[in-house]
Amino acid sequence: MKLTSKGRYAVMALVDLARFDNINPVSLRDISLRQGISLDYLEQIFYKLKKNEIVKSIRGTQGGYVLNKNPNDIKLTNIFHAVDEKVKTVQCKKESKKGCNGKATKCITHNLWDELEIHINTFFENKSLKDLLNNNKETRV
Amino acid sequence: MKLTSKGRYAVMALVDLARFDNINPVSLRDISLRQGISLDYLEQIFYKLKKNEIVKSIRGTQGGYVLNKNPNDIKLTNIFHAVDEKVKTVQCKKESKKGCNGKATKCITHNLWDELEIHINTFFENKSLKDLLNNNKETRV
DNA sequence: TCTAAACTTGACCATTTTAGTCAGGTATGT
């Protein structure tokens, strides 16, 4: 169980973006340099963030990205969903007729994984970009 | 973010084991058949569970495995730890002097991942094999 | 107008991890 770097980078980049977008659009190049994330990889990630209406792009020189919503309304769950970070812990489907392991019944730990997923998702749903911004200010030197 | 099958199988196998070990040791062969998990793979998993003193083995004909503790004292966290299921969400180390991304400071989302880990671990620490047994009884037909 | 900055998009790929299999043991109850 681990988070993939795509989801992690997405959050890092958005926090970075949120700290600067009041004044000007922020270029991926800047984010890349500040956060140490490959520019090409960032482009892939922002392509998805844009499709999911989390950011807007502004083209041309001095262009870049800006948030498309209030930081308070961007929950972590939105971000992860946008970059295809799956929180599914187990592949047994809820509605599958055949049950989990090819048998007729649900596997004996099925309920557990459902519960775990809910637990994790709740955490992500309650956490917004705004929370991270505040948190970061507190711990900055 | 997903759970690996090793951790999942370990929990499934132990729940299965717990339901039968009152009478006799349970052979991996039986668990393999009931849960649809490859015998060879189960052996790998139980090797680790044994090293971590979660189960005991009884050799010879009619041998098998039994729990080494009360189901109430076997927490999910113990099981996952035994089979090397990592809950670490991110590789930035707490004590690393260099910071996370090779820079001098902690990455701006560092605290978030710490918090998430704690959240998940708490869930696993509070969940014992006994809980799963009860839960399973309720939902069985 | 021209050009460079910046976004857009798809294709590709090396490495690592996962989810096992295979093989050849060793121990022990009957």
Add this chain to the structure above:
DNA sequence: ACATACCTGACTAAAATGGTCAAGTTTAGA
């Protein structure tokens, strides 16, 4: 003695990860 069952290491195919590369399009500003 022998079948059953545990014990252990080595190996591997397939998938996921974490990117890179290439070839654009769009637009602001000189």
